[in-house]
Amino acid sequence: MSHVFPRHTKSNLPVAAGGDGCYLIDAQGKRYLDCGDAAVSCLGHSNDAVIRAVQEQVEQIAFAHSGFMTSEPAEALADLLIQHAPGDLDRVYFVSGGSEATEAAIKLARQYFLEIGQPERRHVIARKQSYHGNTLGALSAGGNAWRRAQFAPMLIEMTHISACYEYAEKPEGESSFDYGQRVANELEAEILRLGPDTVMAFMAEPVVGATLGAVPAVEGYFNRIREICDQYGVLLILDEVMCGMGRTGHLFACNQDGIAPDILCIAKGLGAGYQPIGAMLCTGAIYDAIRDGSGFFQHGHTYIGHPVATAAALAVVRELTDRDLPARAGVMGDKVQSALEAEIGQHPNVGDLRGRGLFRGIELVSDRGTKAPFDPSMGIAGKVKKAAMAEGLICYPMAGTRDGRNGDHILLAPPFIVEDAQIDELVGKLERALNAVI
Numbered sequence: 057m058s059h060v061f062p063r064h065t066k067s068n069l070p071v072a073a074g075g076d077g078c079y080l081i082d083a084q085g086k087r088y089l090d091c092g093d094a095a096v097s098c099l100g101h102s103n104d105a106v107i108r109a110v111q112e113q114v115e116q117i118a119f120a121h122s123g124f125m126t127s128e129p130a131e132a133l134a135d136l137l138i139q140h141a142p143g144d145l146d147r148v149y150f151v152s153g154g155s156e157a158t159e160a161a162i163k164l165a166r167q168y169f170l171e172i173g174q175p176e177r178r179h180v181i182a183r184k185q186s187y188h189g190n191t192l193g194a195l196s197a198g199g200n201a202w203r204r205a206q207f208a209p210m211l212i213e214m215t216h217i218s219a220c221y222e223y224a225e226k227p228e229g230e231s232s233f234d235y236g237q238r239v240a241n242e243l244e245a246e247i248l249r250l251g252p253d254t255v256m257a258f259m260a261e262p263v264v265g266a267t268l269g270a271v272p273a274v275e276g277y278f279n280r281i282r283e284i285c286d287q288y289g290v291l292l293i294l295d296e297v298m299c300g301m302g303r304t305g306h307l308f309a310c311n312q313d314g315i316a317p318d319i320l321c322i323a324k325g326l327g328a329g330y331q332p333i334g335a336m337l338c339t340g341a342i343y344d345a346i347r348d349g350s351g352f353f354q355h356g357h358t359y360i361g362h363p364v365a366t367a368a369a370l371a372v373v374r375e376l377t378d379r380d381l382p383a384r385a386g387v388m389g390d391k392v393q394s395a396l397e398a399e400i401g402q403h404p405n406v407g408d409l410r411g412r413g414l415f416r417g418i419e420l421v422s423d424r425g426t427k428a429p430f431d432p433s434m435g436i437a438g439k440v441k442k443a444a445m446a447e448g449l450i451c452y453p454m455a456g457t458r459d460g461r462n463g464d465h466i467l468l469a470p471p472f473i474v475e476d477a478q479i480d481e482l483v484g485k486l487e488r489a490l491n492a493v494i
Contacts (some may be wrong), residue, residue, distance in 0.1 A: 070445075075101025077289050078471050078478055080450065084309030088445065091482055092452035095265065095298045095415060095469035097374055098325040098385075105236040106330045106371040113367035122150075122361040129367035136373050137337065143316020146340035148359040148384040149353070150333065154297030154308050154323035155189030157334040158259070161232065161293045162193050162321045163355050165257040168291070168342050171349035177256035180214045181246050181290075185221065187267045188259060195258050200267045201460030215250065218266060220273040223419065224427060224458060236277035244284045257291040257319075258284075262309040265298035266454055269417030269465030270410055272304075278313040291342075291471075292316040295332065301325030302376050302472060305413035311411065317343060331368035359383075381472040382413075388474055389413035395483045405494045410441070416468040419457060421494070429463040432456075436493065437464040443489035 062069065073287060079087045083294030090097055099106065099357035120127055127443040134148040149164075151157050162180060169177040182188065184199040195204060196212040199219070204211060218225065218239045226235040234386050249330070258281065264271040285292045299309040303325055306312050310320070319342065323334030346353055361432050376382060393409065393416060400418070405448040407421035420440075424432045430436045437453035444451050468481065 057299045075290045090469040092166040096324045099328040100471040109371035127363040131363040135368040144339040146335045155191045156271035158188045158194040158231040172343040179255045180258045208378045209426045232274040236274035240280035249461040259293040261295045264298040282315045293319045302382030331365040333365040385413040385472045420464040420465040439493045443492045447485040449485040
């Protein structure tokens with residue numbers, strides 16, 4: 057009997073015993089094409105350079121508390137990230153994962169306005185059907201009703217505007233650009249409703265991951281968002297925990313939208329699964345306000361800047377940049393999209409195929425013509441996950457796509473090293489899983 061507290065108490069999970077490139081191998085020797093580990097394993101499971109970096113760092117120093125010492129890998133990783141970062145991002149605050157990164161971003165935004173003498177700024181605006189993590193601050197920012205429901209009495213008050221979700225929410229007769237401008241302008245309306253001098257930040261994912269299934273914004277949406285934030289002095293926080301680090305074809309996902317944030321959060325692909333790590337990047341102006349004010353960011357965790365974690369991530373980012381793997385993710389992502397369109401694009405229950413790079417979403421519907429979702433009691437997402445595992449495919453199905461309760465989608469996030477033959481394998485196994493369920 058296991059004493060592990062699992063995510064789902066009624067699950068009976070295989071034991072992961074090995075990894076080989078794009079594959080996970082269980083204790084019985086079954087191989088699973090790994091396309092659904094929450095967009096973590098961007099380099100696959102057996103990258104020699106990262107493995108060596110972890111081993112060498114453990115031999116030198118395993119841990120040094122950041123309140124007393126910095127470390128060489130943390131300094132080098134921060135330099136490398138800022139070398140490639142968009143806009144005026146200039147400082148890196150290392151954490152252990154995505155929820156910690158977004159939590160830190162929210163707290164930094166608040167302290168920044170205290171430091172510059174605007175203590176009345178306290179409101180964060182985010183979007184419906186967003187996901188920003190599971191700590192209470194991050195969960196408060198997230199807009200997924202199902203995840204929030206049972207913890208609602210404990211959450212911080214934050215407000216949510218519409219997602220930029222063209223497939224389900226753009227009315228017929230409205231252009232994509234006009235739709236994007238209209239939903240972006242909801243931010244200005246909400247700032248005015250709350251009071252322009254009371255809003256400190258707007259938080260959004262450039263490509264919405266877990267809750268919507270790889271939904272990018274339409275062209276011009278984030279340009280308008282950036283304009284509104286600048287007009288009202290509101291900080292723009294971009295959550296690239298899932299879509300960043302090359303996943304969508306650029307090292308930083310916001311580059312494709314032509315904007316830069318004031319604060320940016322990364323994780324998942326930053327460590328590629330070899331170590332738990334995340335990071336919050338901020339502009340020099342935000343950092344200077346802390347440095348020239350109290351001098352102390354009133355936040356912290358024991359393992360921030362962990363030497364082994366940052367050594368692993370340094371090796372990961374070097375692999376990504378030296379081998380130009382984000383560009384490869386863009387090319388291979390187009391191949392995945394083409395293969396999906398060819399094999400399941402006309403499936404009567406496939407409503408939408410979307411995404412960027414190697415971050416692809418498939419929305420499943422009961423009626424392709426009306427876009428009506430399946431009845432949630434059918435549990436389509438969970439059944440697809442089980443059927444895909446039986447085929448030897450790990451994908452990321454999720455329920456509640458439309459509103460936290462209704463809707464189903466499948467998220468695909470293969471490693472950047474995926475080959476053409478594995479794309480064929482992915483699509484074939486997925487098609488068989490869908491046919492077994494629907």
